[in-house]
Amino acid sequence: MGGRTGRNGGDGMTEMGKPMGAFEARLRSIGDERYHDRHPFHQLLHGGKATVDQVRAWVVNRWYYQSRIPMKDAAFMSRVEDPDLRRAWRSRIEDHDGTETRDGGIRRWLKLAEAVGLDPDYVASGVGVMPATRFAVDAYVHYVRERPLLQAVASSLTELFAPKIHAERIAGLLEHYDFATPETLAYFRHRLGEAPKDVAFGLQWVLDHARTPEEQDAAAAALVFKTEVLWAQLDALWHGYVQPGHIPPGAWRPGEGLR
Secondary structure, X not given: OOOOOOOOOEEEEOOOOOEEEHHHHHHHHHHHHHOHHHOHHHHHHHOOOOOHHHHHHHHHHHHHHHXXXXXXXXHHHOOOOOHHHHHHHHHHHHXXXXXXXXXXXXXXXXXXXXXXXXXXXXXXXXXXXXXXXXXXXXXXXXXXXXXXXXXXXXXXXXXHOXXXXXXXXXXXXXXXXXXXXXXXXXXXXXXXXXXXXXXXXXXXXXXXXXXXXXXXXXXXXXXXXXXXXXXXXXXXXXXXXXXXXXXXXXXXXXXXXXX
């Protein structure tokens, strides 16, 4: 993660063309080094080399992460006394759960599941989720529920790096897979607009509240933890479905849960 750095001193430029402080540069360097766009499973997927069953395994397991994000955010909000922070955070839950008048990310993910030939009810049941996926995602929910607010917010800053991977995924899936259409990839298209809004607020909140070297270290460690949560899920998929014969007991197997 590098040595401790303060808020002062420039190190690059922000997207808005303003000088970037050393602490923000430190946070962004974590994504450069550790974000899961570097994982070979994503390279397999985006390059069109994943089999249909590997894509289905990814959809089944990623569902568990998607379904727990609004639960994570609700747990966070239950601890926040500042109404301004709660108000700003509330839209994240609606982005995933939807509202009475619009679908959210969870329903869009289930449409992707249907497009790849899976029964959406099977996917939503979570019965085919790998143990390692469940363990990693649950660890993230517990982390946000139990750690100080600064670390909880900082752990969400993987959204800094998400638009790039969503854009790569949309392009790669549309190029290589018959199931991919603008409609079936709606989850990723919507996140291209939602994630920057969320991260702009979260990043500024962390920059404003991580005032001491110790607080900055804690925030950086939280972001590293979140990258490890994402990386661990792909490690499990690689071990289970790219390397034959390593699907754990109870996890989804090819031929199960199809429409």
